[in-house]
Amino acid sequence: MESKDTIIELKGISKVFEDDGFKAVDNFNLEVKRGEFVTFLGPSGCGKTTTLRMIAGFDVPTEGDILLNGKSIIGLPPYERPINTVFQRYALFPHMNVYDNIAFGLRQKKTPKDMIDRKVGRVLELVDLEGFERRAIRTLSGGQQQRIAIARALVNEPEILLLDEPLGALDLKMRKEMQLELKDMHNKLGITFIYVTHDQEEALTMSDKIVVMSEGRTQQIGTPEDIYNEPANAFVADFIGESNIFNGMMTGHLKARFCGGEFVCVDDFEEGTHITAVVRPEDVEITAPGHGTINGIVDSVIFKGIHYEITVLSGKNEIVIQTVHNARVGDRVGLRVDPENIHIMLAEDHTNLFYADVNHDFRLEYNGHHLDTSLTRIIKGSKRREDGTVVDGNGDILEPDRVRILVSLMPDDIEMTDDQDAGLIQGTISNLIYKGDHYSYIIHTELEQDFVVNDEDLWNMGDRVSLLMPVDKMKFTLKKK
Amino acid sequence: MRFSRKSLGIPYAVFLVIFVAAPLLFLFYYAFTNGQGQFTVWNFTHFFTDPNTLGTLYYSLLLALVTTMVCLLLAYPVAYFLATSTMRTKPVVLMLFVMPMWINFSLRITALKEILNVLEGNLAMHPFLNAVVGMTYDFLPFMILPIYTTISRLDGALREAAMDLGANRVQTFLRVTLPLSVPGIISGVSMVFLPAMTNYVVLDMLYNSTYIMGSLIGSYFSAYNWHGGSMISLILLALICIFTLLTGNEEESVGRGGALL
Numbered sequence: 001m002e003s004k005d006t007i008i009e010l011k012g013i014s015k016v017f018e019d020d021g022f023k024a025v026d027n028f029n030l031e032v033k034r035g036e037f038v039t040f041l042g043p044s045g046c047g048k049t050t051t052l053r054m055i056a057g058f059d060v061p062t063e064g065d066i067l068l069n070g071k072s073i074i075g076l077p078p079y080e081r082p083i084n085t086v087f088q089r090y091a092l093f094p095h096m097n098v099y100d101n102i103a104f105g106l107r108q109k110k111t112p113k114d115m116i117d118r119k120v121g122r123v124l125e126l127v128d129l130e131g132f133e134r135r136a137i138r139t140l141s142g143g144q145q146q147r148i149a150i151a152r153a154l155v156n157e158p159e160i161l162l163l164d165e166p167l168g169a170l171d172l173k174m175r176k177e178m179q180l181e182l183k184d185m186h187n188k189l190g191i192t193f194i195y196v197t198h199d200q201e202e203a204l205t206m207s208d209k210i211v212v213m214s215e216g217r218t219q220q221i222g223t224p225e226d227i228y229n230e231p232a233n234a235f236v237a238d239f240i241g242e243s244n245i246f247n248g249m250m251t252g253h254l255k256a257r258f259c260g261g262e263f264v265c266v267d268d269f270e271e272g273t274h275i276t277a278v279v280r281p282e283d284v285e286i287t288a289p290g291h292g293t294i295n296g297i298v299d300s301v302i303f304k305g306i307h308y309e310i311t312v313l314s315g316k317n318e319i320v321i322q323t324v325h326n327a328r329v330g331d332r333v334g335l336r337v338d339p340e341n342i343h344i345m346l347a348e349d350h351t352n353l354f355y356a357d358v359n360h361d362f363r364l365e366y367n368g369h370h371l372d373t374s375l376t377r378i379i380k381g382s383k384r385r386e387d388g389t390v391v392d393g394n395g396d397i398l399e400p401d402r403v404r405i406l407v408s409l410m411p412d413d414i415e416m417t418d419d420q421d422a423g424l425i426q427g428t429i430s431n432l433i434y435k436g437d438h439y440s441y442i443i444h445t446e447l448e449q450d451f452v453v454n455d456e457d458l459w460n461m462g463d464r465v466s467l468l469m470p471v472d473k474m475k476f477t478l479k480k481k
Numbered sequence: 482m483r484f485s486r487k488s489l490g491i492p493y494a495v496f497l498v499i500f501v502a503a504p505l506l507f508l509f510y511y512a513f514t515n516g517q518g519q520f521t522v523w524n525f526t527h528f529f530t531d532p533n534t535l536g537t538l539y540y541s542l543l544l545a546l547v548t549t550m551v552c553l554l555l556a557y558p559v560a561y562f563l564a565t566s567t568m569r570t571k572p573v574v575l576m577l578f579v580m581p582m583w584i585n586f587s588l589r590i591t592a593l594k595e596i597l598n599v600l601e602g603n604l605a606m607h608p609f610l611n612a613v614v615g616m617t618y619d620f621l622p623f624m625i626l627p628i629y630t631t632i633s634r635l636d637g638a639l640r641e642a643a644m645d646l647g648a649n650r651v652q653t654f655l656r657v658t659l660p661l662s663v664p665g666i667i668s669g670v671s672m673v674f675l676p677a678m679t680n681y682v683v684l685d686m687l688y689n690s691t692y693i694m695g696s697l698i699g700s701y702f703s704a705y706n707w708h709g710g711s712m713i714s715l716i717l718l719a720l721i722c723i724f725t726l727l728t729g730n731e732e733e734s735v736g737r738g739g740a741l742l
Contacts, residue, residue, distance in 0.1 A: 019567070058641055078644040085645045091638035095660050104656075105646035156646065 006070075007034040007192050008055065008160060013064035015050050015216075024050040026216040028064070032160075032194065032209075037186050039195045041203040042213035043239070043477075044380070048196045049088075051213075052162050055194065056085050068159070079108075084153035085162040089169060090145045092137045098124075098148055099133035105156040123155040126185065143174045154185075160192045167202065179205055200240050204228065212236050233345055234353055237278040238406065238479075244279045244319050245353060247450045249431060249442050256344055260315045260448035261294035263337065267344040272431040274347045274442050274452045281309070281322040283341035292334025298327045316367075316447045318355075352409045352451050355479070358400040362390045366407070367425045367447060371471050378405060378476040406477040411440065411452040413473035416465040423466030427451065429459055443467060508718075511711035524712035534697065534713070541693040544609070545677035548616045549624075552673045553666065555617070556624035560665075561658070564632035565640075575629065579622045586619075590686045593618055597687070604688055612691045615683045620676060624669040631665025632658065667728045675721055 013028040025047040032038050040048035053059040055066060057078035065072050073081055084105070092101050099120055106116045124130050127147035132140075140148065146166060153161055163182075167175045183206050186193050197203055203210050204224040212219040212227060212235075220232040231237035234245050248258025250273045256265050258277045269275060289295050296314030310321045312333060319335060327333065347353075356366040362384070364371040376382045381393025390398045420426055427445035439458060443451045443465060451467060459465065515521045528534050563575055581589060597611055598604055604611060635658065643653040681695035694717055701710030 019569075056641075056645060058644075077649070078641070079647045079649050083645075085642070087638045087642060089636070089638065091636060091642040093639060093642070093657060093661075104643070104648075108647035108652065152646070 005034045006031050007036075007068070008032045009067040010051070010055070011065045011067065013051065013054060013061045013066065015047070015054060015059060016062045024216055025054070025061070028216075028218060030211060030218075030221065032192060035190050035192055037183070037193045037195065037206060037208045039197060039203040039207040039210050040213055041197060041200060041210050041239075042219075043198055045215075046213040047216040048198075048211075048213050049164055052085075052164055052194065052196050055160070056083055056162055057081050082159045083162060084156050084158040084160075085164065086146075086149050086153050086166045088164045088166070090149040092145055092149055092152070094137050096137070097133070098129075098135050098137065098140075101137065101148060102152045102155050104152065109156075119155050123151040126154065126188075127151045128181075142169055143178070146170065146178065150182075150185075154189070154191070158191065160194060163193065163195045165196055165198070167197075167199075175202075182206065204240070212239060214239070231278060231343060231345075234276045234278065234347075234351075237276075237343065237345075242281050242320065242322075244281065244284070246277045246279075246317070247347065247353060248275050248277050249273065249444070249450050250275055250344075254339075256342070258448075258450070259294060259317045259319065263293055263342055264339045265342040265344050266339050267342075269344065269346065272433065272442065274440075274450060275344050276347045276353065278343040278345070279319075279337050279341065281320045282307075283337055284319060284321040284323075285336050285338075286310070286312075286321065286323060286325065286327060287334040287336055289332040289334050292336035295332065295334050298329050298331045298333060301327055301329055314448075317449075347452060352411065352414070354407055354409075354449055356405045356407050356476075358398065358403055358405065360400050362388060362398065362400065364405060369424045371424075371474075373471050373474075373476075379478050402480060404479050406479050408475045408477075409469055409473060411454040413470060414451065414453045415468040416441070416443070416453055416455055416459065417468055418465065420464065420466045423468045425451075425469075426464065426466045429461055429463045429465060432459070432461060508711045508715055511707045512715045513712075515708060524708050525716075527709070528712055528716060537692055537694060537697045540691075541678045541695075544612055544616075544691065544693060545674050548613050548620065548677040549670055549674045551613060551617050552621055552624040553670065556621060556628055556669065557662075557666070560625050560628035561632055561662075564629050564635075565637075575625075578625050581618070582622050587686065590615065590619070590683060594687050605690065608689050608691045611687055612684055612689050612693075615687050615689070616673075616677050616680070619680075619683055620673040623672040627668040627672070628662060628665040631662045631668075635661055671725065671728055675724070679717065 009032070010028055010030045013025055014023065015025040016023045028047070028051055030038075040051060042048050050059060054061050057073075057076060061074070066074055068081070068083075093104070096104070102120045102123060103116050106119060111119070120133065121130075124132060127150055129144060129147055129151070132144070132148070137145065137148070146169075150166070166182075167178050170178060179202060182193075182195075186206075195203075195206065204227075207224055209221065210224055210227050211221050214235050220227055220236045222230075222232075227236060227240055231240060231243075237243045238245055244259075246258035248256050250269045250271050251257045251262055252271055254265055254268050256263055256275055256277060258275075263277070265277075285292070294314045296312040296319065299311045299313045299318070301311075302309045304322075307322045307324055308326055310323060310327050312319045312321060312335060314335065321335075354366070356364050356371060358375065359365045362375055364373060364375065364378075374384075375390050375398070376384050379390070379392055379398070382390055382398070384390050392398055417423060425445050425447065427443040429441050430444040430450070431442040433440045435454075438454050438456045441453045441455060441459065443453055445451060445467075453467065512524055513520055513522065515523065559578065563571055593615060594604070597614065601607060601611075639657055639661070640653055643657045644650075648656060678693065679695035679698075681693050681699060683689075684691050684693065684696065694713065698710050698713050698717075701707075701713065
């Protein structure tokens with residue numbers, strides 16, 4: 001049954017690009033209510049813009065259906081859809097003045113001249129640019145062009161307004177201003193907004209509903225509060241806000257072991273389950289040594305204005321803490337977290353997540369072992385310069401101390417061996433489950449990290465093993481500290 | 482003496498003086514003198530009163546106009562298609578159109594002559610048609626390239642924006658793509674129209690009896706009437722200057738995206 005106030009529904013949308021076979025969007029499902037402000041949020045290449053383009057009609061899905069007010073619009077070209085778009089770099093017509101740009105859509109609909117005049121005037125007022133009718137586009141600033149682009153779309157009174165990273169080209173102050181203004185316009189006009197951004201703060205500020213996407217798939221759909229407070233998986237937790245993410249294992253009823261300690265939590269899973277624990281930096285409390293769940297040494301303290309960002313090393317685990325209390329580098333401290341602030345989730349597909357470091361030769365390192373891959377392959381648009389340093393797509397030098405690389409590796413791709421020096425890391429088998437055709441093992445490593453490994457052979461609890469982790473099977477994501 | 486970067490310009494400056502500035506001065510001198518070296522405007526008035534020279538001027542204009550139109554009509558669809566298509570063989574197709582420019586000019590025209598001969602039997606039957614065909618063949622790449630460059634530099638989002646605002650493909654082309662490709666059209670037109678008025682070598686090689694401005698100047702000089710020939714050259718130069726000024730202004734007002742070539 002179609003809900004009465006559903007304006008657009010995307011059913012099992014997939015998009016495979018013909019030329020390179022790249023699957024940009026994979027089985028995307030979404031219902032948008034009339035008047036809602038929905039944001040597609042995700043890193044570049046996650047399929048959010050492709051999804052938007054399919055709603056606009058510029059791309060045709062390879063599978064699935066799009067229903068507007070209950071009727072399929074798959075076959076409609078963009079010019080027959082009651083949907084308008086605000087483009088990423090505005091796409092204003094350079095050979096027309098402001099008035100002609102805004103009037104473009106109305107003239108297309110054969111609106112009478114005096115009506116066009118009135119509507120253009122009204123929409124210019126809405127975007128705060130009264131009297132700009134005769135201005136040439138190239139005389140406008142970026143912010144003004146952005147407003148005209150919004151006006152040009154809104155003047156057609158679309159049922160849905162699509163916005164493709166509309167604030168990306170503006171400076172920070174302007175962006176904040178426009179965020180509030182857009183939100184204001186949305187409230188005033190009651191039009192459904194579908195907004196695409198990679199900026200999590202922007203998404204949290206503006207949206208009624210956020211769709212977090214990664215690699216063409218929906219990771220979580222929910223209100224900003226839901227997504228921040230109850231991330232569905234490690235990707236969402238990591239992408240929205242800052243997070244400490246640990247691999248661990250359930251050790252009993254409401255008890256989880258991670259980061260070298262046993263924490264009490266409120267989410268329960270079966271004992272021996274491989275879990276991912278997420279703790280927000282603002283939820284970690286510093287106590288006197290021995291009074292917390294784990295102990296550590298303060299590694300760095302950065303003053304950020306409203307708080308200090310403190311990094312504590314506990315064993316080889318790094319915990320980032322935001323607090324209003326200062327600490328000194330080298331202090332021994334205890335750390336505790338309230339049970340309700342520990343978010344425990346099933347390790348998704350039991351994927352192993354861990355951080356690798358960038359050393360001063362700009363090579364990747366994990367547990368003191370060199371990972372045989374090139375940084376320039378991991379970071380889009382980056383280049384290695386002649387002096388050996390690596391610059392990112394914007395030409396900024398990468399500072400080894402300020403970045404780390406999140407590595408994900410599937411349990412099937414890791415191999416166990418008795419030869420202790422052969423693998424990247426050693427550990428002890430702390431749990432095993434028979435899964436029909438293979439065993440699933442949890443290896444508790446020397447870095448206080450738990451890995452899941454699938455193996456057909458039977459090993460024993462307590463066996464010491466070394467883990468062979470093939471670099472070509474690893475997936476990498478750049479993280480700024 | 483200290484070496485300054487300006488000294489790098491000296492060879493070209495010398496070249497400019499010997500081969501451009503000095504001949505221009507001679508051109509002026511001869512145009513406004515008679516056989517006895519006395520100042521006169523007779524060459525000027527003669528050009529605009531003699532029905533023969535005026536007839537040649539009109540005929541050249543007509544020929545250049547038709548050639549330009551034919552080039553434009555042939556080149557625009559090709560350039561548009563190449564610039565907007567996403568096919569991978571695009572550079573190859575573009576090269577096929579440009580490649581004739583790399584083949585020796587006289588070989589090209591001789592080949593064309595033979596083809597026309599076969600088709601028409603006698604080249605003398607259609608002098609105007611043959612002139613247009615020959616020049617179109619020779620100048621077409623100069624029309625395709627600037628239009629192609631201009632269209633392929635247009636932001637694809639502009640076309641999408643027009644469609645998003647309710648324009649179908651034809652309306653999108655007429656209201657957005659075509660107006661924005663005007664700089665390329667102008668640049669192509671000026672690269673075809675001007676040579677088409679004067680380049681009589683093509684016609685000569687086609688054994689074409691058509692008489693254009695270039696042929697007229699050539700005949701004056703071969704008859705040792707340097708004064709008349711210089712005046713006609715000067716008048717053509719003035720026409721070209723006016724044309725360039727007009728289109729130059731136009732190009733600026735149309736906006737950025739001027740064609741490269």
